[in-house]
Amino acid sequence: MKQAGSILIVDDNPDILIAIQLLLKQHYQTVVTTDNPFDIEKVVNEQEIEVILLDMNFNHDAISGQEGFYWLKKILAQNSSVVVVLMTAYGDIQLAVDAIKAGASDFIAKPWRNEQLLGVIAAAFSHAKDKQKVGELTRQTQGLNHALCDQKFEFLGQSLAMKQVFDTIEKVAKTDANILITGESGTGKELAAHAIHLASNRSDQAFISLDMGSIAISLFESELFGHKKGAFTDAKADRTGRFELAHKGSLFLDELGNLALSQQATLLAALQNRQITPVGGSKAIDVNIRLICATNENLPQAVHESRFRQDLLYRINTVEIRLPPLRERVDDIPLLAEYYLDHFSHKYKRNLSIEADDILVLCHYTWPGNVRELAHVIERAVILSVCGNLDIRSVLGATSSKKTDGVNGLEQNTLQRTNVISKADNAVGNYDDNTDNECFNLEMLEQRTVRAALKYHQGNVSQTAKALGLTRGAMYRRLEKYDL
Known part of the structure; x- marks a missing residue:
């Protein structure tokens, strides 16, 4: 045959x-x-x-x-x-x-x-x-990389502050220098990381991202370095870690400031040696990555407070790029508003435009959630539009009111909130039968407070702890206690 x-x-x-x-x-x-x-x-x-x-x-x-x-x-x-x-x-x-x-x-x-x-x-x-x-x-890998790098939103700006950001990206993208992107939550740090990767010599390779704040301590090494079958109870098959997946490409580590000191030491060793060893493995694997990190934490302050390793900070920020908050780039709001309006109008099959008065309203708002909040406001306005008209004022007013009635109200009473939590701490383990109900009520109040603050800060543990007047350690204990 x-x-x-x-x-x-x-x-x-x-x-x-x-x-x-x-x-x-x-x-x-x-x-x-x-x-x-x-x-x-x-x-x-x-x-x-x-x-x-x-x-x-x-x-x-x-x-x-x-x-x-x-x-x-x-x-x-x-x-x-x-x-x-x-x-x-x-x-x-x-x-x-x-x-x-x-x-x-x-x-x-x-x-x-x-x-x-x-x-x-x-x-x-x-x-x-x-x-x-x-x-x-x-071809499949390149297509997947293109799909992964084909961001839902573009990294836009025309203000002087953003032109400086774009200029820095243009200078450093073609190098393999490690980059640290800093800025408040919602300023577009991951979009910036994608822009750096796409402008680099590694653009045809993988862009692998990982939110460091979302990794459980027990799974940290497995996520980054992979594991061998049988390395631990749930390791039913070999798994490739993010470092190896990003080989010859770019590795983006978001929310780096959330790492515990022990995890920082492990990460530093991998970066210094340019080698990783999967959990349960014995053979070191060489890795060639372009490292891009991001944080909304003040890392120099964290170093001063012994919460972040100085040698790791030196390693990750050969070049630092600070993304300005939206309130510092008001000139970009009309451009961004039109961009998001076009995007969401297409998504929801609407034919909409935005009035000059509405643009003025947007420009006078303080945007605590930055560009991410602006995108959400425009999306809600598109969804709730009636007869082809956007009602920016109602949507923005509802958003502001919701924050004030919810966690924003809590933030205006930080002392009261801290006292409640402190009382709950003092009560646990020091009560008799006559005070059981009181302690239970305090714990319920504490749980609701922590849950609401965590939701407001979109799961950012560091910002939530700061708003509640807690240390990071105390915050993590409450997350574990209430299974949040």
């Missing part, structure tokens, strides 16, 4: 062509021949040739093999997935080595034994299948 496969034989000797064609037609479905190497490009374009058996000499008395090397380079430049086997009547070891170095998959000397030729051709077809699979995986 003939195997699926197409092969092109190129030789200026008609007897050679007939002999090889008769042999290979017994085994493969498509066997094409030509005595002119200038026909190769046309044949490859018109037919899905997988393997080419190419003579190395076409001029009479030529024995150098240089013609074969010339056509080999032309073929691989035209279609790198084609596998080329070179043949010559004047083969020697050095010529074979040079042919392999130049990109040939194998080399055969004339005269050949049929069994030997069939074995070489079979290996060439197997190699061709492997190259096709690799090509498919590469």
Whole structure:
């Protein structure tokens, strides 16, 4: 039974062509021949040739093999997935080595034994299948990377503050310098990281992101470095960590300020050694990444307070890029409002425009949630629009009122809130039967307060702890206590 496969034989000797064609037609479905190497490009374009058996000499008395090397380079430049086997009547070891170095998959000397030729051709077809699979995986990976990097929103701005940010990105993107992006929550730090990656020399490689604040301490090393099957109870299969996934690409670590000191030491070692070892593994893996970190924490202050390692700070911020809050780039609000209006109008199939008066309202708002909040306001306005009209004032008013009635009200009474939590702390473990109800009520109040503050700050533990007047350690104890 003939195997699926197409092969092109190129030789200026008609007897050679007939002999090889008769042999290979017994085994493969498509066997094409030509005595002119200038026909190769046309044949490859018109037919899905997988393997080419190419003579190395076409001029009479030529024995150098240089013609074969010339056509080999032309073929691989035209279609790198084609596998080329070179043949010559004047083969020697050095010529074979040079042919392999130049990109040939194998080399055969004339005269050949049929069994030997069939074995070489079979290996060439197997190699061709492997190259096709690799090509498919590469295209899939590039498509996935493009999809991952094709952000829902663009990184926009025309204000002086943002022009300075764009200028810095342009200068550093082509380097492999580690970058620290700082700024308040909602200023677009991940968008900036994507912009850096897309402008870098690694843009065709993976962009892998990880929110460091969301990782449980017990899973930290597994998330970053991967693990081997059986390394711990739930490790039912090998897992590739983020460092290895980002190899040759960019690794974005968000909310870096949330890391505990022990985790900081582990991360620093990986960055210094440029190697990682999966949990449960024994072999170190070399990694080549471009590191981009982001935080809304004041890391120098955290270093001063012994909450962040100074050596890690030096390692991650070769260049620091500060993203300004929206209140410092009011000139960008009209641009951003129009952009988000267009985006959400298309998403929800509405035909809407925004009035100049509404733009003025947006420009006078303080935007504590920055660009993220602006996007949400425009989206809500689009969803709630009536008869093609946006009602920015109502949406913005409801948003402000909601914050004031909810956690914003709590923030205006920080002392009272802290006293409640303090009372709950003092009550736990120091009560008798007569005070059970009181302590229970205090704990319920504390739980509701923590839950509301955490929701307001969008899960940011550091900001929530600060708003509640708690240390990070005390905050984490409450998160564990109330299973939040």
